[in-house]
Amino acid sequence: MIRALVLVALLAPAALAHDFWIEPGTRQLRVGEHFQGEPVRGSAPVLAVQRNGAVMLTYRSGTWATHTLSRAKFEQYLREEGVHGVQPTGDSQRERFTRFAKSHVRGDAAAIGPLGWRFEIVPLSPSRFRVDYEGAPLPNALVVALSRSGEKLSARTDAAGVVTLDLSAGAWLIKSVHVVPASPDSGVEWESLWASVTFAR
16 A cells, blocks of 8 residues: 555655655655655666766656646645746646656765756755756746755745755755646646755765
């Protein structure tokens, strides 16, 4: 029963507003809420990136996952994730989504730099992060930080796509969501991109 619930959470994040991350210090993918969740298996492996003496574990969804939401549920999802500028039409919204997750292992996380992903959170220092979309900084993106001890911080990126968060010691999950219109030949109206980075300070 637990396995079935985890699978549903992984396949329908917009409906259930679940987060997705790499557990700090491991290659384990997890899904849940408030930085508490269950292990899952992804469609692609967790890979290590090493640059300038730093190591980052990384994961990208291997395929798109698609589902349909009522307009009310979709609008609730947008509010909960702090997504602005999206105007749904019609009674139902067909959406596909993908995940981009990182976990800092050792060294200076800023030394890794961007990975060239379509959507990603790029650590700049222990308290500063940049959100990139299609290789460019993304202004006004909501970034949420969740600690394992229950703290929650949030702020929007500035014109340079950068946000500063006053993080205490401990394990943290930093996350952001971006929603864009899908291409006309995709068979869906929207694409949701989910990015996260975890680390222990």
